[in-house]
Amino acid sequence: MxxxxxxxxxxxxxxxxxxxxxxxxxxxxxxxxxxxxxxxxxxxxxxxxxxxxxxxxxxxxxxxxxxxxxxxxxxxxxxxxxxxxxxxxxxxxxxxxxxxxxxxxAGILSPLWFPQPTRIAKALWDVTVNYDRASGTSLLGRPWLIPSRFEHDGWAGVWALFAESHVWATLGRVGAGFVIGAIPGILLGVVMGINRTVRLMLDTTLSAIYVLPKIAIFPLVMLMFADPFGEGPKIAVVALSVFFLMAINTMAGVRDIDPVFLMAGRNYGARGFQLLWHVILPAAMPVIFAGLRLALGTALIVIISVEFLRAKQGVGFMTFYYWEVMNPERMYAGLVVVMVLGVVLAYGLQALQRRLMPWQR
Amino acid sequence: MALPKIETRNVCKVYETVAGPMTAVDDFSLDVADNEFVCIVGPSGCGKSTYLRMLAGLDTHTSGTIQIRPGNDPKKPLNSVVFQEYAVFPWKTVIENVTFGLQMRGIGKEQRLETANYWLERVGLRKFANYYPYQISGGMKQRVSIIRALANDPEVLLMDEPLGALDAQTRIVLQDELLRIWEETHKTVVYITHSLDEAILLGDRVILMTAHPGRLLTTFHIDIKRPRTIETLNTPEFAELRGAIWEQLGKEVTRAMEMQA
Structure with missing residues (x-):
């Protein structure tokens, strides 16, 4: 059974x-x-x-x-x-x-277009240790010379070393443009996020300018400066691209704040600047940082293109210069430097975020 | 009789919409005495949360008068709200959240910390003072939200479904804790909830509201003697009261659901 x-x-x-x-x-x-x-x-x-x-x-x-x-x-x-x-x-x-x-x-791909990694590494070494007499530049500014120059010429000598560097030129432009663009951008974004009238007045204009490729306004920016070939227009065009992106992003971040936080802030007595500092800014911080990461990418694109166009120095200039003289290894070396710059800057931003926002898991 | 702590007279809240005016709260009057615990229950959409926000000054009323009578100390805030779980600021540590109201009122650091530590000790969160909200449980977060209001020492405490987002067991623990805290402080409380049991357990009075528009339906006096504990839920007089109140509330809930369908 x-x-x-x-x-x-x-x-x-x-x-x-x-x-x-x-x-x-x-x-x-x-x-x-x-x-x-x-x-x-x-x-x-x-x-x-x-x-x-x-x-x-x-x-x-x-x-x-x-x-x-x-x-x-x-x-x-x-x-x-x-x-x-x-x-x-x-x-x-x-x-x-x-x-x-x-x-x-093995000769399957041409070394003219795709120089071997070892040759790129060698080129990178060369541009780092050598000083280019024709353009008066070097990649890093030969930091190993700092002690001897300091002995000879004091701070002016050290400064001259920094001034000859491609990397420091690009970093300086990106850094200055980033700060000059991001801070007012964030402030305007907060105002637009809080105040409906300002938002309605500015939103369409900002969105329209935001989609404009920033490199397209470079000629216009050059016109505005007394010295069109100096640092001013280069920094300004980076600042402009960062500004619009940050304004739009921050606005979205502020508008997305859960109203209960604003109510709690007000109910417990926060007004005006206190509300901004203790509630609005921290609540919008994750979106602001997402915006900053995007802005960093844009800033790098803009500065490299600007340096392609019109610069006597900078990583973008170096890359383009070695293309013109048909030296692909060094051109690749320039690209490697751009990549390293991007990674280092993004990592720095991440470190800043962790420091400013310890409450995130 | 002493003057009421909260005086609400003929309050209306009308929203102007594209489809015409929409009345959320209609001719609502309610007095709350000093040291009284009043619970407001009603179907969702009855305007009970709107009323609480108007009471807190976070929303405007269209007509009528709302007054909270200030106490002897003019520096004390009139009201503090306990919101649902997520109103604890995620970017502030537990102790920074608890001291927030005091900080905004410009009270010195030493006194802030002393008050905060007293309340943290009181609800067993001393160890978690420097934790961020994401590191603690939902029940703990709501405790933080409650003592943030208590540390502010307001004239009246306004609670908007404070335990609504919690699971059943945590909710019982917190109800018990609320009872004990209230026995000690005897604050004036207006407590919004959708749980009838919670309302009867905590309140001196239970106010029923109708939905669409929100009106006062009935008032029940809860004469169950204090101090109450979670055991009160099992007494026959509790069951009797709940039956009587549900008879009215049930009808109203059904009506509200039919109107929405």
Missing amino acids: TETLERATSGMFRRIPSVRNMQLGLPAALLLLTVVAIVWNGALYLTRLWAPLWWLALFGDFALTVVAAERIGRCVPPTYRKLYERTLAIGFPVMALVAWQLIVD
């Missing part, structure tokens, strides 16, 4: 296999993937298709790498999870650089 019942019910259940049962062992899986990779590349190579179809070959290799990494990732115990993820995040770009190097070395 019970036996028949058991048999009758057992047919109704489907055993769902556990993850462990479904998988090939790790060594076996990796071996299989390696064999597939060898066959795939070998077949293409032997048919002489690897060179013309290098992009397809690389895509296949990329897919195989992903599968292999995922398979390894499944076996990583939780204690090593972080290490594994970091290895993946750093290891893959390194692998890509090695692949780039090998492909160009």
Whole structure:
């Protein structure tokens, strides 16, 4: 009796296999993937298709790498999870650089357009340690000369070193423009967020100017300054682009504040500046910082384009200059410097945010 | 009889909308005596929160008069509101939240901290003084919100569904705590809630309101003797009162739901 019942019910259940049962062992899986990779590349190579179809070959290799990494990732115990993820995040770009190097070395891609990473690194070293006599510039301003210059010429000598640097020129313009644009932008945004009349009067105009590519107003800005080729217009155009973005962002942030916070602030006696300082600014802070990150990206785009157009110094100038003299390694070196600048500035902004907003998880 | 602490006479609140005027609160009158705990219950949309905001001076009324009688100390704030959970400022630590009202009134740091520490101790949050709201639970946040109002020592305490966002167990714990605090301070309280049990448990008087427009329906005096605790919920007189009040409130809730449908 019970036996028949058991048999009758057992047919109704489907055993769902556990993850462990479904998988090939790790060594076996990796071996299989390696064999597939060898066959795939070998077949293409032997048919002489690897060179013309290098992009397809690389895509296949990329897919195989992903599968292999995922398979390894499944076996990583939780204690090593972080290490594994970091290895993946750093290891893959390194692998890509090695692949780039090998492909160009093999003559598949032209070193004229894609100079090998080692040559770019060498170029970066060269522009860092050397002083360019023709333009009177260097990349970092040769900081190792600071002690000897200080002995000779005092602060003026140190200043002269900073003044010859591409990086400091760009940083100075971005920094000055950022501060000059962001502070009034945030203040105007707060006013527009609080006051409906001001918002209605200005919103359309600001939105219209906001979508205008800021580089397009550079000629106009140059006209406004006594010295169109000096630092003034360059800083001003960065400041303008940051200003409009911050005004619009801050306005949105202030309007999004939960009204209950404003009510609580008022009910507990905060008025005017107190309400701004204790309630409105902190409540809008997350959106303000999101705006600042966007503004930083825009500021970098604007300053590099401006330096392409009209500058005797700056990272953008350097990049463009080496394009003009057909020195691709140094051009790439310029791009690397721009990337590093972007990352460092974004990291600085993040550090500032953590400091100003410790209440965020 | 002594003069009432809060005097509300024929208050109306009318919103001007595109579709014409919309009456939220209609001819509402209510007096609250000194040291009285009054609970207002009604279906959602009955204008009870609007009334509380008008009482707090956070919203204007269209006609009628609202008055809170100041006490002997002119520096004491007339009212402090306990809002729902999220009115605790996330950018201020627990102790900064509790001292907020005092700080805005320009009270010195030492006295601020002394008051705040007293209240933090009182509700068992001393350890969490320097935590940010995201690091503590919902129940703790609402405790902070309540003692932020108490630390401000207002003439009247206005509470707008303060426990509405909490889970059932935390809510019971906090109801018990509110009872104990009230026994000690005997503040004048106007308490908005949608929970009838809560209203009967806490209040000296329960006011029922109708919906659309918000009018005063009936007043019930709750004669259950104090001090009350959470055990009061299990007494026969509580059940009897709840039955009587629900008879009226239930009808009103059904009517409000039908109007919305």
